[in-house]
Amino acid sequence: MNWLLVGASNVAHEWIVSAIRNVGDEVTTIVSGNLERAKDFANQHGISNFTTDLKQALQNEEIDAVYISSANSLHFEQAIAALKAKKHVMCEKPMALNISDAKAMISQAEINGVVLGINYHLRNSALIKKMRELIAAGSIGDVLTIRFCHAVSLPEKLQGWRINTPSEGGVVLDITVHDIDTLRFLLDDEPVSVNAMAQTGLISHNNVSETVMGTIEFAKGTLVSFFDSFTAKHFQTSIDVIGTKGTLLAQNTLTQQPVGTLQLNNIDGSQSINIEHENLYITSFEKFKNAVENHGQPAATGYDGLRSLEVSLAVQQAIANKTNVLTVAGE
Ligand code: NDP
Helix, strand or coil: CEEEEECCCHHHHHHHHHHHHHCCCEEEEEECCCHHHHHHHHHHHCCCEEECCHHHHCCCCCCCEEEECCCHHHHHHHHHHHHHCCCEEEECCCCCCCHHHHHHHHHHHHHHCCCEEECCHHHHCHHHHHHHHHHHCCCCCCEEEEEEEEECECCHHHCCHHHHCCCCCCHHHHHHHHHHHHHHHHHCCCEEEEEEEEEECCCCCCCCEEEEEEEEEECCCCEEEEEEECECCCCCCEEEEEECCEEEEEECCCCCCCCCEEEEEECCEEEECCCCCCCHHHHHHHHHHHHHHHCCCCCCEHHHHHHHHHHHHHHHHHHHHCCCCCCCCCC
16 A cells, blocks of 8 residues: 555654554655655655645545544544545554544545544553453453553653643653553453642643543443553553453553563462564554455544543543532541
């Protein structure tokens, strides 16, 4: 397939161009909001065409698919334009900033019979897939609780819109959306209620959340505590799953790199699970290509994108309204 990239972004530069080429596809065009940035990106990656005119670029019939990694506020309008032009679309998370836009993207893909995927890379982690398998096989019984720690130290080069722009930045739309998608994938279950509190102002501006702690209740009863942060230095991510018959403990796995360790503890003892790690983004684009060629589903669908957005917006609302947060009076 021939791909058009929308967004001369860091994630496209570091991961996506090579993932697309790795699955045997080609990147033929880069669209940016700035012609110089588009040109630099094209030169750096050996891409033949660069432009700022998305509408015109979409008229090229040789383009099969579009990958969108622009600023979050642009995802909706760019995705709708690409879907209307009958291109398959892989869109970065969050797929949109509100529910009606996300639903419109899903409808437009259905109307035109094209694939819409959302790039939730963690579903493609060999370790997280193994956790899902072990949970489904009953190796720790019914899942009671999960402690989900997705706290990182945001690299300086990423300290732009993420920490400055209230409408599209903040830790919830950046990291919590990943948590929600990963939890839905691990548990094969849906969140039903949330609560959260946030911190702001250490590295962020304009009251943008940089750390969030909260709880999620799932339909089958699992309770999750989540801790997401841009300001956690010298820390490792982790997922601890407590079931009725054992525990699964994952360390250092909530990352872009194919890394991490997994331990299973149950009546048979304690064992380290061997994981054959693979590049998460290559797997993501392999699955997307397969969905296009065989009329199947990508790793994360538009519906998955919608659900994680809905829950993230509920988390943001809980933070803003202090819904269900009881103030504890001092003595
Ligand atoms: P970047 O900040 O690198 O890029 C976002 C946009 O910012 C680009 O499209 C570009 O606009 C603009 N931009 C880039 N460099 C400059 C600059 N020097 N001056 C002014 N503007 C600039 O973002 P990320 O790559 O971190 O994220 C892009 C998207 O991908 C987001 O939606 C994010 O949520 C998602 N993401 C997903 C990941 C995943 O694993 N699924 C991982 C990381 C990000 P233009 O296109 O107009 O040039």
